[in-house]
Amino acid sequence: MERQLPARLIRLAPIVLPLLAIAFARAMTFTDWAAANAALAALLFAWIVAESLLLATIAKAEDRKPGLRAMLGAGAAASVVVLVGAAAPVREAIHGMPPLLAAAALTLALFVAWSGALIVHTLSGGASVEEAAAIVLPPKLVRFISAESRIMRLALCGWWRAQDVPAGAQGFSYHRFLLPMIYVFLALQAIELAMVHFLLMQWNATVAWIWFGLGIAGGLWIVGLAQGFRIHPVLLTEHGLRVRSGAMVDLLVPYDAIACIVPSFGAEHVKAADTFDHAMLSWPNAMLELDRELTVRPLLGAEQRVRRIALRIDESAAFLGALEDRVPQLRG
Template sequence: MTTQTNNGFYGRQIATKAAPFVIIILAGMAVRTPLAASHPFVALLLFLWIVSDTLMLALVARSSGKPEWRAVLGVLAGASLTVWLGLPSPLRGLLVETPILALMMVVFVLSHMAGATARAGRVLSRPTSDRREQWLSAVSEIFPRALVRLAVAELTVIHMACFRWGGAADVPTSARAFAYHKHLTPICATLLILSAIEIGVYHLLVGHWSRIASIVMFILSDVGFVYLLGLIKSFRFRPVLLTPEGVRVRAGFLIDQLVPFEAIVAVESGFTGEEVRDTVTLNAALFAWPNIMLRLDRSLPRRSFLKKRVAFSRVAFRLDDPEPFIRLLVWRLGQRGS
C-alpha cells in the first residue's frame, strides 16, 4: 500500500511539472494551424492567455501560500518571452502591430529585469565564503532557479568531460579525501566501450536507412558519450570527504550529501541486505555492495530530483580502502564530548 501511494505521489508530481510544458507546446502547435491563420488576432489572444494562465497556475501549485508579487511579475515576464518566441512569424508581426499588447509585455519584462537586477546586486554585496552559491543565488533572481541550476549542472558536466584530464581532486584544504573510483574502473571502461560501439552502429547501419536519422542518432549518442565520460571522471574528482562539519558522502555528480558528526551514532562495516535496501537508507554505493554504513540518531532531509524532501536515517557507501576512514571517523566521533 505504501509503495502504491508513493508511486501515485511521484506520478502526480511528474504530471504537475510536465503539464505546463505539454500545454504550451500544444498551444504553440495550435497557432500554426490553418484555422489560426484564418483568425490571427483571436489565435494571438488565445495563445497569450493560455501561456500566461498555465504558467501562473504552475506558480500557484508550487507555492505553499500566496505567491509573492515579484514571483508573479517574473511569471508574467516569462510568459511574455515565451509568447514572443513561440509565435509564428505572421502572428509575431500582428503582435508588433498591436501596441497595447506589445507595450504591456515589454513593461512586464523590463520591470522584472530591473527589480531582479537590483536584488541580484544586493545578493552579491553580502559577505560570504561560498562565492559559487552566491552567484547562483544572484542569477536565480533574474532567471528561474531550476533553469539556472540545470544550466550550471550541464556546464559542469561538459567541463568535466572535455577539459579536466588530470590534476588533483576537488578537496577543500580542511578536508580529508577517501577514494571510491578504483572499484568502478572495470565497469566504467566497459560502459565507455559499449557507448563507442553504439555510436559506430548508429553511424554506419542507420545511415543506410536514413541519412537524417543517422545524423540525429549520432548527435544524441555523442552527447550521451560526453555525459557518460563526465560522470565517470567525476567519480575520481569528487571523492568522499571527512570535513570539520561531518562526512560529505559523494558519488560523482549524482550524490553530494553532508552528514553532520552530531547525527552519527555508529559506523559499521557489517550490515544486512534488508538494511541497505530499506527506504530510510541513502545508498551511495554505485554498481557494488557498500562496505560502510553510518547510523544516525535522526532523519536527515535530502531533496530528490522531484524536489521532494526524502528523509534518511542511514547512509551506505563503498570506499576503495575503508579501514583508514573508519579509524579516523571513530576517533573524530570520540572527540565530540571533549
C-alpha cells in the same frame, strides 16, 4: 500508492495542463484557418498563452496568492512565447500590433529590471551566484543548470585536476573498481551512437545530427561523473567525515553523530529507506550507524533522511582504522 498517485498528478497539473494548452494553441496557429484569419488567431494565441501561465502561477503559489513579481514573471514568459512561438503568418500579425508589442516589451523590461536589482542586492550581501539566481528563477531550474555546468566542467577540464584533499584531511578513494565499468559502458555507448547515427542518416540528416549531439552530450555527462568520482574522494577531516560521491553528494557527518561501525549487514540494511547507499554498481564494504538523522541533499534528486551510511571504499580496512583513530569510542 493509490493515494500517492492522485496527489502527484495534482501537483503536476499546474505544470502539465498549461503546457498542453499552449502546445495546442501553438499547433492551431499552423492551420489554414489561422493563416486566413491571422489577426484573430494572434489575439487568441496571446490570450491562451497569457491566461495559461498566469493561472498556473496562481495555482502553484502558497494559498493561491502569488506575489507581484511572480505574476510579472509569468507575464514576461508569456510575452516571449507570444512573440516567437506562433506560425509565421500569425507571428507577422502579432508584430503588426503596436499595442500588443508595447505591452509585451514593457512587461519584459519591468521583470528584467526588477530581477536584476534583486540579483545585485543579493550578491552584494555575500550570496553566491546560484543563490542569487534562485531568487528570480525557479530554484529547481537553477540547481539543474548548476549541476549540468559543474558536470560539464569536470568532463572537459577534470582530466588535469588532482584529487581534492584539503590540508589536514585524509582521502579515501572509491573510484578504482568503478571507473573501468564506466569506461566500458562509454565504449558501448559510442558504438551504439555511431550505428544509430549511420542508420538515421539514411532517413533524415537533421534528425541524425540532433541524435548525435544528444549522444555526445550524454557521453560528456558520464565522463564528468567519472572524473568527479576520482577527484572527490571520501574525506576524514577535523570536523567530521565528508561522504562524497563525485559531484553529486557532499555530506558532512560529525564524528559525534557516528554511533558505531556496523560489523555485518545485509540487503535489508543497505536497501532501507533511511540508509544512504554510497556504493555504485557494487556492494558496500562498510556501514556506519548514526545516533541521529542527517539529511542528504544530492545535486540532483530528492532529499533523504538517513540513520545509516553504507560506503564502498577501495581500501576499507585502512579507512575504518583511520576513522577509529579519530573517533576512539568506535573501537571494539
